[in-house]
Amino acid sequence: MLPGLLVLAVILCVVTISWYWAQLLHWANEIPRAVTSKRRWLGNMGDFFGKSPSEVFLVLDRHFRQHDRLFTLRFGPQVAIGITHPELVQKVLTHPDCQAKPDVYKVVRLPNGLLAAKYDIWKMHRKALNSTFNARILESFVPIFNDCSRRLIERLDRYAQTSARCNILEYISACTLEMISRTSLGGKVLERDGAEQFINNLEIALKTIGVRIFNLLLHVDFIYQFTELYRNEMKAIASCQQFTRKIIQDKREEIARLFVESDHNPASSEAAEGTPQYRKPQIFIDQLMKIPRTDPGARQFSDEEISDHIYTMIVAGNETSATQLAHTCLLLAMHPGVQAKAHAEVAELIYAPDQEITLELLKELRYVECVLKEAMRLMPVAPIVGRQNLAEIVLDGHRIPRGNILLFNFYALHRRKDVWGPTADEFDPGRFLDDAGGVRHPYAHLPFSGGPRGCIGYRYAMLSLKTMLALILRNYELSTSLRLEDLRYQYQISLNLAFPHAVQLRRRP
């Protein structure tokens, strides 16, 4: 009798919950649904549960390519809406009610940093930080990009002499880390005590984000805190914070000292260093200490906020830039004709090996820019991003209640044949030349995402990547035995390859 009652109670519970979910999700029934299994009641759980991040990426890619405008994915009572058409992508990414991030971003653990901040905090900080990436500040970074790129060439030279294949990503990563550290924390940061430990711990913290973000179980804080991953992450974060806290403290003391000195002699600091202020690199940490927050009556940024902003720039800007450039080098190695054209442009502008790369020169590198844009189209390193709507929105006549997840897949967007034509899967930088391809939808090419919450560092990234690529092309001919059709991806936070970026380098005269 008792077991029978128990079974009945369970059945009643399941029926009631299913009915409740059905009512709750009634609004989604008219939207095309991504279905892979016949067991619809399971929703899309089966598509993702127990899969590796790379498998999740492939499943998502398939769903995005199968739907022209939008579709739903269901995980119990939670719906995610995949937005596929450029028109709708633009509408959502620019919509004022769609600038919040879904909860999964919390794994980044930088609550004040732009990438993962909650909407209200993000809005205030983004307004204050936009000015730290203005044209003048970026120009002041060009000598640093130049210097770091020359060191990259020196390191690559040792490899080129052996004519062995090298994993170019390793070399580029060291260079982008140096760039981002010097532009955010100052010139001598990597010479400070504890810098090596800082770099190792930074890597541990970044890897943890990549592992955790696609493991649904590890999103539950109660479970995660008992794992070894958690303990290692906490140790790494504590050590990194100790390193940056000391820098912040030293900076505060330096600013206070300069303030006292300039009070006595206003021209002293410029004259002493012989460099006008506007030409000195405008280091990010100095900017953060100077700008008042934009909310009325606000104080300046606290040490914790400054630290979150600096780490966010490193998290968001380092691996993305390095991987994107390694993808570009590999694509150039696979396409000797394109490489020859890009090299010809570079060789015409950089005729002496020690010639300084200036902003004007970088602007002249038009074909190199097309090469970068095309590599970002075919192999975008940040292909999947999410938003959450804070109020009801209407898409193609469907009412989407507040609080749902909106997903974008730029990898699939960048390969739409209706936008990019029959050669969408081929590497052809010429399609980005001014006179090619007619008018394309402005939201069809989004390697840096788009709208108010798009990448704040995209101009920084373009300048630094162009500098590195120009010097690589000026000094080496790249070749590889890999072909485009051999590429297999590994997806963590960024879209990487499942194997090394193996290229051979031949020194150019």
Ligand code: HEM
């Ligand atoms: C090739 C290099 C880069 C690519 C492809 C890239 C791509 C992106 C994308 C797609 C987003 C949107 C993420 C989302 O919505 O979840 C983003 C955001 C962001 N990126 Fe980049 N990025 C690059 C380099 C950089 C650099 C160099 C920096 C800093 C120096 C940077 C700083 C940021 C920040 C702070 C955000 C968050 C913006 C916000 O939410 O307001 N990125 N990036």
